[in-house]
Amino acid sequence: MKIVHTLADLRLALTDSAHPAFVPTMGNLHAGHLDLVTRAKALGDCTVASIFVNRLQFAPHEDFDSYPRTLEADAEQLRAHGCDLVFAPSERELYPQPQTFKLLPDPALADILEGHFRPGFFTGVCTVVMKLFQAVFAGKAQGTAVFGQKDRQQLMVVRHMTEQFALPIRIVSGPTQRAADGLALSSRNVYLSASERAEAVQLSLALKALGQAVRASGSPALPDLLALEQQAMHALSARGWKPDYLTVRRQSDLLPPTPTERATGALVALGAARLGSTRLIDNLDI
Numbered sequence: 001m002k003i004v005h006t007l008a009d010l011r012l013a014l015t016d017s018a019h020p021a022f023v024p025t026m027g028n029l030h031a032g033h034l035d036l037v038t039r040a041k042a043l044g045d046c047t048v049a050s051i052f053v054n055r056l057q058f059a060p061h062e063d064f065d066s067y068p069r070t071l072e073a074d075a076e077q078l079r080a081h082g083c084d085l086v087f088a089p090s091e092r093e094l095y096p097q098p099q100t101f102k103l104l105p106d107p108a109l110a111d112i113l114e115g116h117f118r119p120g121f122f123t124g125v126c127t128v129v130m131k132l133f134q135a136v137f138a139g140k141a142q143g144t145a146v147f148g149q150k151d152r153q154q155l156m157v158v159r160h161m162t163e164q165f166a167l168p169i170r171i172v173s174g175p176t177q178r179a180a181d182g183l184a185l186s187s188r189n190v191y192l193s194a195s196e197r198a199e200a201v202q203l204s205l206a207l208k209a210l211g212q213a214v215r216a217s218g219s220p221a222l223p224d225l226l227a228l229e230q231q232a233m234h235a236l237s238a239r240g241w242k243p244d245y246l247t248v249r250r251q252s253d254l255l256p257p258t259p260t261e262r263a264t265g266a267l268v269a270l271g272a273a274r275l276g277s278t279r280l281i282d283n284l285d286i
């Protein structure tokens with residue numbers, strides 16, 4: 001496995017690859033990231049992972065500075081999982097000048113849910129993903145990039161971007177990897193104290209219960225969808241969480257389902273909530 005830090009070295013290392021398979025990450029890798037790498041191995045002729053904590057997708061009050069940076073341990077894990085090439089650029093390498101050109105995703109998808117609570121988040125994500133795609137796939141007739149369903153809305157935004165710019169890149173998704181108790185693995189789980197860690201699974205349990213309640217409420221639309229969502233948020237608040245949203249949406253576009261869709265449509269329960277100072281997100285198909 002090769003580790004490169006510059007765009008020039010990345011391109012050189014990819015000279016003989018016709019179809020790279022790429023997993024972008026912000027590092028502090030866990031079994032969720034590594035599952036994506038294992039998937040990527042079957043999808044291209046060179047498996048590439050990037051490790052870059054992207055300042056553009058953090059608001060000034062968020063955890064950019066404290067985000068865990070563990071390059072050596074990450075590289076070891078990537079090597080053990082058969083990754084061929086790691087791209088770990090410095091900020092100066094990826095953003096040699098302030099990145100004043102940015103990609104503006106469709107607000108209908110990017111300004112709801114995560115985008116509502118983290119304004120500009122998906123602009124930061126799209127801008128860095130486009131840059132990384134350019135770095136890895138430029139000059140290649142085709143490529144594959146693998147993203148986790150854990151970040152459901154991000155996966156959809158990236159798919160939309162790839163389609164609208166007609167990039168010759170296939171976007172493949174991997175299912176959310178969870179700890180034994182059901183907590184979705186996340187680099188941010190290291191922020192949790194022991195008691196918070198024990199509590200953290202309640203987010204996915206709340207989403208599961210909300211999903212079941214919405215299905216059971218069926219069609220016509222009684223009780224009100226919003227009332228069920230608010231109940232779920234109150235229940236988490238009573239346990240000491242600060243929820244941003246717990247909601248049930250259509251899988252196709254993340255908009256609220258119609259009464260008929262509530263009974264039979266393809267739905268997803270999504271949530272984001274703060275436990276202590278740690279913001280966790282999760283989602284479950286219904």
Ligand code: AMP
Binds near residue numbers: 024147187
């Ligand atoms: P991040 O390092 O958090 O930016 O995540 C990099 C990639 O790993 C993204 O495509 C995430 O959706 C994915 N990912 C993060 N956590 C998980 C998980 N628990 N299971 C599967 N994929 C994940």
